[in-house]
Amino acid sequence: xxxxxxxxxxxxxxxxxxxxxxxxxxxxxxxxxxxxxxTTFGELVRQQxxxxxxxxxxxxxxxxxxxRQGVGAQLMQNVVFSQGTIKKTERNLDFAFTKPGQxxxxxxDGQTRYTRxxxxxxxxEANGKLGLVNAxxxxxxxxxxxxxxxxENASSITISANGxxxxxxxxxxxxxxxxLGIVQSNKSQSLVQTNGNLYTxxxxxxxxxxxxxxxxxxGQISVEQGALEMSNVDVSKEMTDMLVSQRxxxxxxxxxxxxxxxxxxxxSVR
Numbered sequence: 001x002x003x004x005x006x007x008x009x010x011x012x013x014x015x016x017x018x019x020x021x022x023x024x025x026x027x028x029x030x031x032x033x034x035x036x037x038x039t040t041f042g043e044l045v046r047q048q049x050x051x052x053x054x055x056x057x058x059x060x061x062x063x064x065x066x067x068r069q070g071v072g073a074q075l076m077q078n079v080v081f082s083q084g085t086i087k088k089t090e091r092n093l094d095f096a097f098t099k100p101g102q103x104x105x106x107x108x109d110g111q112t113r114y115t116r117x118x119x120x121x122x123x124x125e126a127n128g129k130l131g132l133v134n135a136x137x138x139x140x141x142x143x144x145x146x147x148x149x150x151x152e153n154a155s156s157i158t159i160s161a162n163g164x165x166x167x168x169x170x171x172x173x174x175x176x177x178x179x180l181g182i183v184q185s186n187k188s189q190s191l192v193q194t195n196g197n198l199y200t201x202x203x204x205x206x207x208x209x210x211x212x213x214x215x216x217x218x219g220q221i222s223v224e225q226g227a228l229e230m231s232n233v234d235v236s237k238e239m240t241d242m243l244v245s246q247r248x249x250x251x252x253x254x255x256x257x258x259x260x261x262x263x264x265x266x267x268s269v270r
Contacts, residue, residue, distance in 0.1 A: 005259040008252040010072025014041065015249045017075050022242045025233050031197055033097075033116030034231035038080050039241075041073040081188045084116075084232040086224065092157045093120040096229040099222040101188065102213070105141040105181035106134060106198060112145060113138075113198040114183060114191065114210070116229055128152050132165075136196050141181040143214045150176035159225040162218045182221050183210040 018039045028034040083100045095118040097103075103114035120140060122130045132140040132148040139147040154167035154175035163182050167175040185191060190209040191199040201209050213221050 002259075002263075005256050007072045008255040008259070010044065012249055012252045012256075014073050014075040015245055015252065018245050019242065019249070021077060022238050022245065026235065026238050028197075028231055029233045029235055031117075031231050032119055032228045033084065034197055034233065035079050035081050035084075035116070035193075036231065036233045036238075037077050037193070039075060039077045042076055044072050044074050078189055079191070079193060080232060081185070082232050084229045086227050087230050088227050090226045092159075092226065093122070094118055094228050095120070095159045095223045095225050096227040097222065098224050098229075099220075101185045102221065103183050103185060103191075103199065103210070105145065105183060107139040107141055107147060108196065108198055111200070112141065113194065113200055115198050117197055118223070118228055122150070122154070124152075125149065130154055138196070143179040143181050143212065143218075145181060148178050148180070150178075159223060161221070161223060163213075163221045163223055164218075179214070179218065182213050182218075184213055184220065185210050
């Protein structure tokens with residue numbers, strides 16, 4: 001009974017983590033560029049209980065004597081980077097990635113982070129320039145990992161399909177041209193989610209995880225101005241997974257209750 005209760009307890013802990021992830025997915029159903037996390041379960045290493053000696057092994061038996069008992073389930077998770085739906089906004093500072101695996105570079109806490117959210121804004125800088133930032137006020141980086149600055153009179157902004165931003169002033173004169181810092185992910189699971197709908201490298205020293213799309217490689221970039229990529233969360237699937245997880249949690253909780261009742265019966269025997 002103790003082993004079955006431990007197994008159920010281990011599994012309940014993992015199912016609770018799955019419910020937390022599902023709730024996180026649902027909460028971000030309207031977050032631009034958000035990517036859902038998929039969950040699966042794997043079996044933990046089994047324990048072997050020998051209940052007979054090998055000397056008494058039956059002739060013709062194809063398996064060893066003993067009981068192989070599991071000790072619970074292990075939750076495995078991975079971010080799904082499939083393309084989200086495109087929502088038209090007709091706002092010049094909005095753009096959407098139309099190819100999966102491409103990310104915009106953002107400076108957060110002095111480190112380079114990555115995002116799929118293309119909602120950009122202009123922020124006044126102390127030097128009289130206009131800085132390009134995201135909704136959280138974090139600086140957008142160019143292809144050389146430098147913060148993007150535009151002339152203070154920049155008004156009309158165009159973002160081309162290859163991620164080149166061009167600004168004009170009120171008289172139609174150039175007010176700044178810059179290439180947005182965009183990378184291509186080569187190993188999707190080497191990116192991990194952080195706060196603010198940003199991603200960071202699982203191993204910062206892995207130089208092959210992402211490729212900077214610069215020079216001729218900028219032809220691989222595909223963005224659409226005046227639109228935003230929405231999350232790839234399927235609410236109906238998340239709700240179905242939540243119901244299944246709740247039933248699994250209830251089943252394992254019931255196993256612990258039954259095991260406790262049986263131990264109580266054993267202890268009451270005189």
